[in-house]
Amino acid sequence: xxxxxxxxxxxxxxxxxxxxxxxxxxxxxxxxxxxxxAGEAAAWPGSRGARGFGALCLNADAAEFAAWxxxxxxxxxxxxxxxxxxxxxxxxRSYEVSLFQLQPLAVEKLQxxxxxxxxxxxxxxxxxxxxxSNGEPVMKRVQTMSDRDARYRPFARLAVRALYACGLDNGxxxxxxxxxxxxxxxxxxxxxxAAYRTGIWREAADALAARLQxxxxxxxxxxxxxxxxxxxxxxxxxxxxxxVVSAARYLEGGHGAGCDAIVVGGAVVHPIAELRxxxxxxxxxxxxxxxxxxxEAARRIPDQPPLRWAAGGMPAxxxxxxxxxxxxGVPLTGRLLRQLDSYVAFPLAMIESPxxxxxxxxxxxxxxxxxxxxxxxxxxxxxxxxxSPLAAKAAFALALLCARESGSLSYLPSSxxxxxxxxxxxxxxxxxxxxxxxxxxxxxxxxxxELSRWIEPLLQAIRDGRTWDAAGDFxxxxxxxxxxx
Numbered sequence: 001x002x003x004x005x006x007x008x009x010x011x012x013x014x015x016x017x018x019x020x021x022x023x024x025x026x027x028x029x030x031x032x033x034x035x036x037x038a039g040e041a042a043a044w045p046g047s048r049g050a051r052g053f054g055a056l057c058l059n060a061d062a063a064e065f066a067a068w069x070x071x072x073x074x075x076x077x078x079x080x081x082x083x084x085x086x087x088x089x090x091x092x093r094s095y096e097v098s099l100f101q102l103q104p105l106a107v108e109k110l111q112x113x114x115x116x117x118x119x120x121x122x123x124x125x126x127x128x129x130x131x132x133s134n135g136e137p138v139m140k141r142v143q144t145m146s147d148r149d150a151r152y153r154p155f156a157r158l159a160v161r162a163l164y165a166c167g168l169d170n171g172x173x174x175x176x177x178x179x180x181x182x183x184x185x186x187x188x189x190x191x192x193x194a195a196y197r198t199g200i201w202r203e204a205a206d207a208l209a210a211r212l213q214x215x216x217x218x219x220x221x222x223x224x225x226x227x228x229x230x231x232x233x234x235x236x237x238x239x240x241x242x243x244v245v246s247a248a249r250y251l252e253g254g255h256g257a258g259c260d261a262i263v264v265g266g267a268v269v270h271p272i273a274e275l276r277x278x279x280x281x282x283x284x285x286x287x288x289x290x291x292x293x294x295x296e297a298a299r300r301i302p303d304q305p306p307l308r309w310a311a312g313g314m315p316a317x318x319x320x321x322x323x324x325x326x327x328x329g330v331p332l333t334g335r336l337l338r339q340l341d342s343y344v345a346f347p348l349a350m351i352e353s354p355x356x357x358x359x360x361x362x363x364x365x366x367x368x369x370x371x372x373x374x375x376x377x378x379x380x381x382x383x384x385x386x387x388s389p390l391a392a393k394a395a396f397a398l399a400l401l402c403a404r405e406s407g408s409l410s411y412l413p414s415s416x417x418x419x420x421x422x423x424x425x426x427x428x429x430x431x432x433x434x435x436x437x438x439x440x441x442x443x444x445x446x447x448x449x450e451l452s453r454w455i456e457p458l459l460q461a462i463r464d465g466r467t468w469d470a471a472g473d474f475x476x477x478x479x480x481x482x483x484x485x
Contacts, residue, residue: 002032003213005205010041018209029055038193040066061167080165081361085184091176097159100204104156109143164367169334227403229286230279230326233386238308247273250301257297283396283454294480303482312470313356313383320359321384328376330403339402341366341414345381350462353470357426388468394458397451404447411441
């Protein structure tokens with residue numbers, strides 16, 4: 001029966017959670033199971049495959065992470081926009097965030113143990129703060145923070161970004177607060193095999209097993225929830241002189257077509273227009289819902305004086321725009337996030353204009369997500385694809401492909417440093433080297449024949465060296481007529 005969670009210690013897989021059928025212990029992990037790489041063990045042999053992954057593997061790259069020295073770890077963290085505590089930098093307070101599948105299990109305040117002293121970091125080891133000569137933490141937990149604490153969410157977000165930047169799914173991220181409102185990553189540790197046997201780590205493994213078993217029952221009974229696509233793309237209204245005109249003038253209070261708040265000089269303002277379309281199971285359906293909202297916005301926004309509707313990554317200096325894609329009916333996993341990075345974010349980065357990369361890494365960091373109250377999640381890495389309906393429909397189809405075929409898309413250029421660097425640096429020639437590998441991987445999936453009609457035009461545009469027009473008015477591309485005052 002699917003739904004067993006295993007621990008891999010580099011030599012053997014042993015049962016961690018779930019109740020396998022008789023003989024399953026000797027048979028080992030199967031499709032529908034999960035394998036956790038414990039500590040710094042080398043990757044489980046089934047975590048990579050030409051056709052598919054089989055069981056879900058967590059912390060597959062733990063051994064690679066453990067081999068990095070401090071400089072390499074800091075380089076990757078800073079590239080992804082995670083602030084790092086510099087050697088000798090003083091911290092007022094320390095915290096630990098324990099993450100399982102990139103979701104917080106606990107945020108705890110730390111205090112130095114009596115007579116405990118941190119030792120210098122051994123050369124050749126990844127970033128490890130507050131670790132004694134025996135490799136054990138020298139800090140003790142003195143307070144577990146409530147998720148209602150105002151610091152809980154920003155601490156968790158920073159820890160998730162740091163762990164993801166290191167290619168990990170599970171881990172303990174130590175944070176340092178300098179007392180001036182700034183928080184830094186001070187260290188990252190990997191849970192040992194023993195840790196997964198008790199406490200919050202065992203509870204997390206049990207919950208994962210229960211979810212895998214429920215998913216298997218739903219599939220076998222034909223009651224698995226349909227995968228739905230949603231979105232909340234943003235755009236700007238620009239005057240002829242390039243000045244941003246606040247969307248709140250026309251769209252404040254709107255539900256489907258409204259405006260988004262940002263903080264400028266300590267004040268909350270609403271200059272950015274945002275669409276909140278109804279979800280759909282198909283790329284075409286979501287695109288139609290978006291066009292309806294653009295028509296609604298056009299009825300409310302006069303074009304006298306003339307206004308330019310702008311999208312893309314950053315059509316005006318200081319205004320980074322997002323094209324978040326929502327997915328429901330599919331569980332969030334690190335594997336799915338890395339597939340979305342590879343198959344959605346990378347292709348869109350291949351057609352964006354060169355100037356748009358300046359939004360990264362503060363905005364557009366890979367693996368950026370937010371859980372939603374309805375049970376799904378939003379993938380927040382993408383720029384505003386309203387600049388191109390072709391790119392928008394392709395983004396929807398690619399996200400749906402990843403959600404449906406997460407067990408089959410084994411080619412992951414977003415796990416390769418060469419392509420990670422190219423993405424953050426806006427190096428399109430290097431990034432496009434992975435295009436044909438992505439295309440071949442997609443073509444081998446069962447869902448590609450259905451979704452290819454939305455994806456192939458984007459792939460061809462990339463091959464032709466085209467970029468979308470972030471400087472133009474996108475209304476004509478969506479067949480939206482300006483309203484005259």
